Amino acid sequence: MSVRHRTRSEREQLELFRALPGDLAPRDAQDLMAYPFFSLAKTHRTTPIDFRMNEIAIRVEAVPEHGMATIWDADVLIWAASQIVEARDAGLRTSRLMAATPREILTFTGRGTGARDYHRLKAALDRLQSTTVATSLRQINERRMHRFSWINEWTERADAHGNADGIDLIMPDWFYRAVLDDALVLTIDPAYFSLTGGLERWLYRLVRKHAGHQRAGWRFDFRHLHVKSASLSPFKRFAFELRDIARRQPLPGYCLVVERETGGRELLAFTQAKSSTGSCGQVVEAHVLSGTNGHVPSGTGPTCYQEPKQANSRGRSIASEPPNLESNVEESNPSVVGHHRDRWKTDRSAR
Structure with a gap:
């Protein structure tokens, strides 16, 4: 048996x-x-x-x-x-x-x-x-x-x-x-858990991963960010929300700036905040973007507003170094994984 x-x-x-x-x-x-x-x-x-x-x-x-x-x-x-x-x-x-x-x-x-x-x-x-x-x-x-x-x-x-x-x-x-x-x-900053917007949370994690403690920060173009987010929002809406996040400065420890090239391409630049409070600029009250669907996070202000017209300037820069846009390719290339791992080992003091 x-x-x-x-x-x-x-x-x-x-x-x-x-x-x-x-x-x-x-x-x-x-x-x-x-x-x-x-x-x-x-x-x-x-x-x-x-x-x-x-x-x-x-x-x-x-x-x-x-x-x-x-x-x-x-x-x-x-x-x-x-x-x-x-x-x-x-x-x-x-x-x-x-x-x-x-x-x-x-x-x-x-x-x-x-x-x-x-x-x-x-x-x-x-x-x-x-x-x-x-x-x-x-x-x-x-x-x-x-x-x-x-x-x-x-x-x-x-x-x-x-x-x-x-x-x-x-x-x-x-x-x-x-x-x-x-x-x-x-x-990551414990204040991350207080971020109510999904795009804000995703952006903080991306910024923390790439900017780290680099003095010059990092840059991504808007369309690349749209692809990386896998958001179902149309690109125009996605870009509007990125600009609004840069206006409100909600990400703990980092400053965001929208830069515009002569040809019209928009870049999101981010670097560490220099203030002692770890924030960048004045954080304004969050408002509901016009056309918002679904559930609105609790604590969001009731006021709606339309997207302001864009100025004709290229926007201000946060660093004198040229945009490190090679990251748009390198970050997804396994051949440079070892390079990134070695670079991030220098960041262990913040862990």
């Missing part, structure tokens, strides 16, 4: 890692900061992201029931990355199987801790698990695609009375390996 051996589940093969207490520095994975992996809208998105640039390919798909994981849902991944890096640096054993209370995740990401916030967290976990990603990033052979979901599985833990008192989740190997690689993780 043959003996049948039960195959061990992924959960049974992993050692449980319990979330560390206290205030941890937020850390983000550079790949998630540089490429379009998430919906930037709070409305339900099922349209896939299909991004290709040089040898890099990214395909993100959602199911109609939950929709695509949003950039707000990605806060859970920032929490996970922060926990893993903190434990590793302390010499503790880490694992893809992580246990935490909803309160620990919510407070870390600057959310409330009421019943409504807990239900929103569960919805975010559902979107992270049901969203599928296929990418050639960090693959030895660029023709190979690594396929995964942002969370392999998640479960609720209950106390002796049946009340939910915790969450267990299994992170994908692709994400876990990126976080353990110190050259692929950056510390």
Whole structure:
């Protein structure tokens, strides 16, 4: 009589890692900061992201029931990355199987801790698990695609009375390996979690990834940014919103300037803020852009306005150096990955 051996589940093969207490520095994975992996809208998105640039390919798909994981849902991944890096640096054993209370995740990401916030967290976990990603990033052979979901599985833990008192989740190997690689993780400003706009959040992560502590900052042209964002907004609308963000200066620690070339091409230039407060210029009250659809983030002012007419000047520059627009090509070219990794190692003092 043959003996049948039960195959061990992924959960049974992993050692449980319990979330560390206290205030941890937020850390983000550079790949998630540089490429379009998430919906930037709070409305339900099922349209896939299909991004290709040089040898890099990214395909993100959602199911109609939950929709695509949003950039707000990605806060859970920032929490996970922060926990893993903190434990590793302390010499503790880490694992893809992580246990935490909803309160620990919510407070870390600057959310409330009421019943409504807990239900929103569960919805975010559902979107992270049901969203599928296929990418050639960090693959030895660029023709190979690594396929995964942002969370392999998640479960609720209950106390002796049946009340939910915790969450267990299994992170994908692709994400876990990126976080353990110190050259692929950056510390971000905790004020990031207070940014309410999806485009603002995406732009901060891109700026933090590329500008870092470089004195001359970085530059991108508007159309390149539109492609990298995978936004469903028409380019004209997208450009309008970029100009409005540059006007309001909401990104913590960075200054934004719109530069206009003689031929009409617009560039977004960004560099570190020089003020002691870490902000650039005067932050004005956010208003709802005319034509805004879907859900408006709470706290947004009710006033609507039309886009002002553009001046005929080229705009002011924030650095004397020529625009480093070669980044538009290099950032997506695996042949220069080693160069970028070495450059970012000089930024470790901020991690």
